[in-house]
Amino acid sequence: MSVKTLFSRAGILVLVAVSSWSSIASDFLVSTDWLEKNLQDPKVRLIEVSVNPGVYERGHIAGATNLVWHTDLVDTVKRDIVGKEQFQQLLRKAGVSSDSTVVLYGDTNNWFAAWGAWIFDIYQVPNVKLLDGGRSKWEAEKRPLTIAQKAAKPGNITLGEPDYSLRAGLKDVLEIAEKRSDYGLVDIRSKDEYEGKIFAPAGVQELAVRAGHVPGAVNVPWGSAVAADGSFKSKEELKQLYAAVGIDGSKPVVVYCRIGERSSHTWFALKKILGYDVRNYDGSWTEYGNSVGVPITNVAGTVWGGK
Known part of the structure; x- marks a missing residue:
């Protein structure tokens, strides 16, 4: 069913009939159609953040700057997010300005x-959106990619002080697990990880010596939030999905996974699309499951064998 949607382009208010809530640029998502039509807009700065080596170099969306997750968006010495000055420098090099x-x-x-x-939200960067469906949807629709890399005109973005209210640490999660019922905990890993049948997905390097989940956490695998093409489900579908396990926006929520990346996807769904009060625990199971003296729930009863 068509709905009427308003958006602003070049200072003109336009009324558009669209087929779904995410078919044009929203506050936090853009469709593949919208992006392809706006690639030439100098105020649109496109950034690819992929994890597999060589993906960007083999072909990327025209005009995209590459940020490497494990070197550009983290502190390579401490297990921490990228520092303010380094991040600001990266964004200016990528052509990001205040507008x-x-x-x-x-x-x-x-x-x-x-x-x-x-990370952009922690540093209070305005007007940041996610391409709904990511590379997979763009490629599946046979939209153009390029190997050309063109340096962007330097931007002038100035970052604010980090907003750590978007982030949870081990101390916070432990406190919730042991004595706080005024917070919700969402484990977004697979059912087998959550129940302790496996320590981590096959082939990964980051491991914990214990399997299971944080006591009190509910399990909603991240994939439950997306449609077959990788785009987010509708707002109403997401509300129903999380409400079914007691996550309805009535209290703050902490999400976690193994190293914080899959939980960022759920953080986006809950925070940006549904507007809930959500914090991402980026230490996730590799920190919690390796910590001494913290409680876990392990339904499967597995014990690490040292292999």
């Missing part, structure tokens, strides 16, 4: 692009 519209996209279902969106 830019930043569109993030990436591989692996936008996990790391969503991580990027979380």
